[in-house]
Amino acid sequence: MNAPEIPARLQRFESLAYGLFLHWGLYSCAERGEWYWQHRKPARADYLKLFDRFDARDFDACALVRQAKAAGMRYVCLTTRHHEGFSLFDTCGLNTFDAPHSPAKRDLVREFSDACDAEGMGKFFYHTTIDWWHADFDAPGRWDDYLKYLNDSIEILATRYGRVDGFWFDGNWWRKDRDWKEDALYAVVRKHQPDAIIVNNSSTGALGRVAHPMVDIATFEQGAPKTVAAGAGRYLARERCETFNSHWGASNRDFSMKSPAEVIRILAECRRYGANLLMNVGPTPGGALPAYEAASLALVGRWIETCGQSIYDGRPAPVLCRREDFVLQGGGAYHYFAHDLEITDNVHLHHGEPGRGLRTIQGALPRIARVTWTDNGEELVFTQDVARGVLTFDATAHPYGEQRVVRVARLELVS
Numbered sequence: 001m002n003a004p005e006i007p008a009r010l011q012r013f014e015s016l017a018y019g020l021f022l023h024w025g026l027y028s029c030a031e032r033g034e035w036y037w038q039h040r041k042p043a044r045a046d047y048l049k050l051f052d053r054f055d056a057r058d059f060d061a062c063a064l065v066r067q068a069k070a071a072g073m074r075y076v077c078l079t080t081r082h083h084e085g086f087s088l089f090d091t092c093g094l095n096t097f098d099a100p101h102s103p104a105k106r107d108l109v110r111e112f113s114d115a116c117d118a119e120g121m122g123k124f125f126y127h128t129t130i131d132w133w134h135a136d137f138d139a140p141g142r143w144d145d146y147l148k149y150l151n152d153s154i155e156i157l158a159t160r161y162g163r164v165d166g167f168w169f170d171g172n173w174w175r176k177d178r179d180w181k182e183d184a185l186y187a188v189v190r191k192h193q194p195d196a197i198i199v200n201n202s203s204t205g206a207l208g209r210v211a212h213p214m215v216d217i218a219t220f221e222q223g224a225p226k227t228v229a230a231g232a233g234r235y236l237a238r239e240r241c242e243t244f245n246s247h248w249g250a251s252n253r254d255f256s257m258k259s260p261a262e263v264i265r266i267l268a269e270c271r272r273y274g275a276n277l278l279m280n281v282g283p284t285p286g287g288a289l290p291a292y293e294a295a296s297l298a299l300v301g302r303w304i305e306t307c308g309q310s311i312y313d314g315r316p317a318p319v320l321c322r323r324e325d326f327v328l329q330g331g332g333a334y335h336y337f338a339h340d341l342e343i344t345d346n347v348h349l350h351h352g353e354p355g356r357g358l359r360t361i362q363g364a365l366p367r368i369a370r371v372t373w374t375d376n377g378e379e380l381v382f383t384q385d386v387a388r389g390v391l392t393f394d395a396t397a398h399p400y401g402e403q404r405v406v407r408v409a410r411l412e413l414v415s
C-alpha cells in the first residue's frame with residue numbers, strides 16, 4: 001500500500017516544529033492550576049471574584065511573541081477560553097464574562113493576534129468545548145443551546161482576527177456521553193478559515209487517537225508521539241503538548257520544573273517521530289512569562305540555533321540507530337541526533353555519559369561526502385558501505401567546556 005499523501009497544510013504545520021502553549025485565564029490569578037475550580041471546589045461566587053482581579057497589567061503580546069520567536073518557536077497557541085468559561089476575546093454580546101468587561105478592559109486575543117501577524121508567528125487558538133460557567137452546559141434540554149453558543153464563539157474567533165493557523169479544541173474527552181455534533185463545529189472553522197489546522201485533544205487517556213475525519217492532528221498530551229491509532233488511509237500530523245511543571249495554568253506552589261536539558265530531549269524525541277512539540281507555560285496573573293520558564297526557553301532556543309535548520313526541515317528517515325539516536329532527512333542532507341556523549345578529558349566531573357565512539361546507521365542512505373557536527377563544524381571520520389546500507393562515524397565527545405545534551409551531525413550528500 002502506498003503511503004497516504006501529506007496535505008500541504010500539514011506539511012506547513014510540521015515545519016513549524018516547535019510552539020508555545022499559553023494557558024492564561026482567571027485561574028491564573030488563583031495560582032493553583034487551571035482545574036482549581038473543579039478540584040478545590042471554591043464556592044462559585046468566590047471563584048468568580050477572580051474576575052475582579054484580572055487586569056492583564058503585564059500582558060505585552062508583542063514582547064511575548066518576540067520571546068517565543070527568539071527561543072526558536074514558530075507558533076503560539078493561546079487559550080482564548082478555557083474550561084472555566086471566561087473568554088480572553090470580546091464575545092460581541094454573547095455574554096459579559098470576557099476580558100473587555102473585566103478590569104483588563106481589553107480584547108487580549110486581538111492583541112495576541114496582531115502581535116502574531118506583525119512577527120510572522122503561527123497563530124493558534126485553543127478553545128474549550130466544556131464549560132463550567134455557562135448555565136446551558138449542564139441544564140437538561142439545553143444542550144443544543146450550549147452548542148450554538150460554542151459555535152457562535154468560534155464564528156467570532158474565525159471571522160474577527162484575520163488568518164488563524166489553527167483551532168485547538170479540548171474537552172470532549174471529559175464528557176464522552178454527549179453528542180458533540182463535531183461536523184457543525186468544524187464546518188464553522190472550514191467555512192471561514194479553509195487552511196486552518198483542526199485539533200481536538202484526545203487527552204492523556206487516549207494518546208494519538210483521532211475520532212473525527214475532519215481533525216488533522218493526533219495529539220499526545222504529555223506522552224511520546226509514537227503510534228497513531230487511527231486515520232485509515234489518510235495522513236495525520238502529530239503534536240505532543242507538554243507542561244513545564246505539573247499544571248498548565250499558573251501555580252506558585254509547583255516546584256516540579258523541567259530543565260532545559262529535558263525540554264531539549266523531549267523536542268528531539270518529538271522530531272524523531274515527526275511530531276511537533278507544543279511546550280506550555282502558564283503566564284503570571286498579570287500575563288507575563290515567569291522568569292524560570294522564560295530563561296529556560298531562551299536556553300533551548302540557543303541549542304536549536306546550533307542544529308542548523310534540522311529541527312524544522314528534518315523528517316524521520318527510515319534507518320536504524322542505537323538507543324535514542326535517530327536520523328532526520330531534509331534540506332538536502334541527513335542529520336544524526338547523538339545522545340549520551342561524554343565530555344573530553346572530563347575526569348573529575350561527570351555530566352555526560354559514556355557514549356563517545358562509533359555510531360552506526362543501518363539502512364539505505366545515498367553516498368555521503370562529509371559528516372560534521374553542526375555546532376562547531378568539526379569534520380568526523382566515517383566509513384560507508386552503500387550496497388550493504390551501513391555508515392559508521394566517529395562521534396567525538398563534547399569539547400571540554402561544553403555539554404549540548406544532544407549533538408547533531410550533518411551528513412552531506414555527494415553532489
Ligand code: GLC
Pocket residue numbers: 023034035170171201203221241248
Ligand atoms: C487537558 C486539561 C487542560 C489542558 C489541556 C492541554 O485536557 O483539561 O487543562 O488545557 O489538557 O492539553
